[in-house]
Amino acid sequence: MTEKFIPLTDYRNRNNIPEIPSVLEAPSGLLSDTLKRPLRDLRISVTDHCNFRCVYCMPKEMFDKDYAFLPHSALLSFEEITRLAAIFIRHGVEKIRLTGGEPLLRKNIERLIGMLSSLRTPDGRELDLTLTTNGSLLAKKARLLKDAGLKRVTVSLDALDDATFKRMNDVDFPVTDVLAGIDAAHQAGLGPIKINMVVKRGMNEQEILPMARHFKGSPYILRLIEYMDVGASNGWKMDEVIPSAEVVRRIHAELPVQQVAPNYPGETAGRWRYQDGGGEIGVISSVTQAFCHDCNRARLSTEGKLYTCLFAGAGHDFRALLRGNRSDSEISSAVAQIWRVRNDRYSELRSANTSDLPTAIRKVEMSYIGG
Ligand code: SAM
Ligand code: SF4
Ligand code: SF4
Numbered sequence: 001m002t003e004k005f006i007p008l009t010d011y012r013n014r015n016n017i018p019e020i021p022s023v024l025e026a027p028s029g030l031l032s033d034t035l036k037r038p039l040r041d042l043r044i045s046v047t048d049h050c051n052f053r054c055v056y057c058m059p060k061e062m063f064d065k066d067y068a069f070l071p072h073s074a075l076l077s078f079e080e081i082t083r084l085a086a087i088f089i090r091h092g093v094e095k096i097r098l099t100g101g102e103p104l105l106r107k108n109i110e111r112l113i114g115m116l117s118s119l120r121t122p123d124g125r126e127l128d129l130t131l132t133t134n135g136s137l138l139a140k141k142a143r144l145l146k147d148a149g150l151k152r153v154t155v156s157l158d159a160l161d162d163a164t165f166k167r168m169n170d171v172d173f174p175v176t177d178v179l180a181g182i183d184a185a186h187q188a189g190l191g192p193i194k195i196n197m198v199v200k201r202g203m204n205e206q207e208i209l210p211m212a213r214h215f216k217g218s219p220y221i222l223r224l225i226e227y228m229d230v231g232a233s234n235g236w237k238m239d240e241v242i243p244s245a246e247v248v249r250r251i252h253a254e255l256p257v258q259q260v261a262p263n264y265p266g267e268t269a270g271r272w273r274y275q276d277g278g279g280e281i282g283v284i285s286s287v288t289q290a291f292c293h294d295c296n297r298a299r300l301s302t303e304g305k306l307y308t309c310l311f312a313g314a315g316h317d318f319r320a321l322l323r324g325n326r327s328d329s330e331i332s333s334a335v336a337q338i339w340r341v342r343n344d345r346y347s348e349l350r351s352a353n354t355s356d357l358p359t360a361i362r363k364v365e366m367s368y369i370g371g
Contacts, residue, residue: 016305016314016315016316016317017316017317017320017321018306018316018317018318018321018334018335018337018338019334019337020321020326020330020333020334021333021334021336021337023333024329024330024332024333025332025333025336026329026332027087027090027091027092027332027336029090029091029092029122030092031091031092031336031339031340032339032340033308033339033340033341033342033343034340034341034342034343035292035293035342035343035345037293037294037295037296037342038092038296039088039091039092039093039296039298039339040092040093040094040095040266040296040297041093041094041095041096041097041266041296041297041298042085042088042093042095042096042097042297042298042299042300043096043097043098043099043297043298043299043300044081044085044096044097044098044099044299044300045099045100045101045103045299045300045301045302045368045369046075046081046098046099046100046101046103046106046109046112046302047075047100047101047102047103047105047106047302048069048070048100048101048302048367048368049069049100049101049102049105050063050100050101050102050105050134050367051102051105051134051136051171051173052102052134052136052169052170052171052173053169053170053171054134054158054168054169054170054198055167055168055170055200055203056168056198056200056227057230057365057366057367058365058367059170059235060170063367070302070303074302074303074319075302075303076300076302076303076304076319076322078108078111078112078115079115080304080319080322080323081112081115081116081300082112082115082116082119083322083328084300084304084318084322084331085116085119086119086328087328087331087332087335088298088335089119089120089121089122089127090122090332091332091335091336091339093298094121094125094127094128095127095128095129095130096116096127096128096129096130097130097131097132097154098112098113098130098131098132099131099132100302100367101302101367101368102133102134102136102137103131103132103133104131104133104136104137104138104141105137109141109145110141110144110145110147110148111148113129113131113145113148113149113150114148114149116129116149117129117148117149117150118149126151127151128151129149129150129151130150130151130152130153130154131145131150131153131154132153132154132155132156132196133153133154133155133156133181134155134156134169134173134178135155135156135157135177135178135181135182136173136177136178136181137181138153138155138178138180138181138182138184138185139177139180139181139183139184140184142181142184142185142187142188142190143184143188145188145190146188146189146190150190151190152190152191152192152193153185153190153193154193154194154195154196154223155178155181155182155185155193155194155195155196156195156196156197156198157175157178157179157182157195157196157197157211158197158198158204158207159175159197159204159207159210159211160175160207160210160211160214161175161206161207161210162174162175162176164203164204164206164207165178167203168200168203168204182195182220186219186220191219192219192220192221193219193220193221194220194221194222194223194282195211195215195220195221195222195223196223196225197211197222197223197224197225198225198227199224199225199226199227199242199247200227200240200241200242201227201239201240201241201242202240203240205242208224208247208250208251209250209251209254209255211224212251212254212255212281213255215279215281216255216274216278216279217278217279218279221279221280221281221282222281222282223269223281223282223283223284224244224247224281224282224283224284225283225284225286226241226242226243226244226284226285226286226287226288227240227241227242227287228286228287229287229311229350230310230311230365230366238287241287241288243285243287243288244270244283244284244285244288244289245285245288247283248272248283251272251281255274255278256274256275256276257272257273257274257275257280257281258272258273258275259271259272259273260272260273260280265294266291266294266295266296268284268286268291269282269283269284270282270283270284270285270289286347287347287350290345290347290348290350291347292344292345292346292347292348293345293348295309295344295345298339299369300318301315301364301368301369302368303319304317304318304319304320304322305317305318305319306318306335306338307364307369308338308339308342308344309342309344309345309346310346310366310369311344311346311347311350312344312346312364313364315364315369316334316338318331318334318335321334
C-alpha cells in the first residue's frame with residue numbers, strides 16, 4: 001500500500017522570539033526603517049474568531065468546525081496589549097486600530113478601549129483610537145464603545161443588495177442590520193465613519209454604483225478596496241481584481257468626481273470628491289498602485305506576534321517577552337531593532353497569482369493578523 005503524506009504547516013507556528021539588544025536604548029519617537037519609513041500606526045487583532053465567513057477572507061471550506069482557532073490562553077490579555085501599545089506609542093505610534101477577526105466578538109472589548117484611550121503620546125496628545133468591524137454587533141455596542149473612549153469606527157459592507165451581501169458574508173447576514181449598526185455608531189458620535197467595500201469582479205461589481213448613490217451626500221465616506229491576495233486560502237486571481245482606476249471611471253460616468261489631495265502623507269486611500277458637493281469617496285489600490293513607500297504600519301496578531309507587513313510570512317513573538325518577565329526597556333529596544341531593519345514592500349513586488357509564490361513567503365491569514 002502506498003501512503004500519501006500531505007505536509008501540513010500552520011503559518012502561526014513559525015516562531016521567532018525577538019532578540020534583546022545587548023545595549024538598551026530609550027525610545028526617541030524617531031524610528032526609521034531601511035526605506036526611511038517611520039512607525040506611526042499600530043493595528044491590533046483582538047480575536048481570530050468571526051461570525052461571518054466572507055468568501056475573500058475566511059472561506060467556509062477552510063474556516064469550518066475543524067479549524068483550530070487559538071485557545072483563550074494564547075490570546076494577549078488586555079493588560080498585555082496595553083503594555084505593548086504604550087511601548088509602541090513611545091516609538092511614535094499615534095493611531096491604533098482594533099481589528100480581527102471580528103473585534104466586537106472579544107468579550108469586554110470596551111474595557112480594553114477604556115485602557116487604551118487613557119494612553120497619551122509623549123507630548124500629551126490623545127490617540128486616534130479606532131476599530132474596524134463588520135457592523136453586526138454595532139447597534140448593540142456603539143454607545144458602550146463611545147463611552148469607553150473609542151473615537152470612530154470603520155464598517156465593512158460589500159453590497160446593498162441582500163442576496164449579494166449574503167453570498168459574500170456566507171452566513172445569511174442581512175444588509176439592514178449592518179445599516180442599523182452604522183446609524184447607531186453615527187448617533188453615538190463615532191464619526192467620521194468610513195464604509196469599506198471590497199470589490200471582487202463577478203461578485204459585487206454591480207453594487208459599486210448603488211453603494212456610491214446610497215452613501216453620496218451622507219455623513220459616511222465610502223471606500224472601495226481592491227480585492228487583495230492576503231492569506232493563502234482565498235484562491236486570489238489577478239483577473240478578479242477591479243483596478244481602482246476602473247471603479248472611479250464607472251462612478252464618474254454617472255456621478256462626476258474629481259481627485260483631491262491626501263489628508264496626510266501615507267494616507268492609504270486616494271480621495272475623490274463629487275463635483276456637485278455630495279461629499280467624497282476613497283479608493284484603496286493596494287494591488288494596482290502599491291503604497292509600500294509610505295507604509296508606516298505595524299500589526300500585532302491575536303497572540304502577540306508583531307508583523308511588519310500585511311503579507312509577512314512570520315511574526316516576532318512579543319508574547320514570549322511579555323510572559324518572560326522582560327522589562328519595558330528590553331521590549332522597547334527589541335521593537336526598535338526590528339523596525340530598523342524592516343525592508344518589506346510586498347505589494348510592490350507581488351506576483352500575479354498566489355500559487356506562483358514560493359512557499360517560504362506564504363502569507364498569514366487576514367483574520368489572524370487583522371486587516
Ligand atoms: N471583521 C472586521 C471587518 O470585516 O470589518 C475586521 C477585520 S477584516 C479582516 C478588516 C478589513 O479587511 C475589512 O474591511 C475586510 O473587508 C477587509 N478584507 C478582508 N479580506 C480582504 C481581501 N482579500 N482583500 C481586501 N480586503 C479584505
Ligand atoms: Fe470576518 Fe471581517 Fe474577515 Fe469578513 S472580512 S470574514 S467580517 S474578519
Ligand atoms: Fe505595507 Fe506590506 Fe502593504 Fe506594502 S505590502 S503597504 S509594506 S503592509
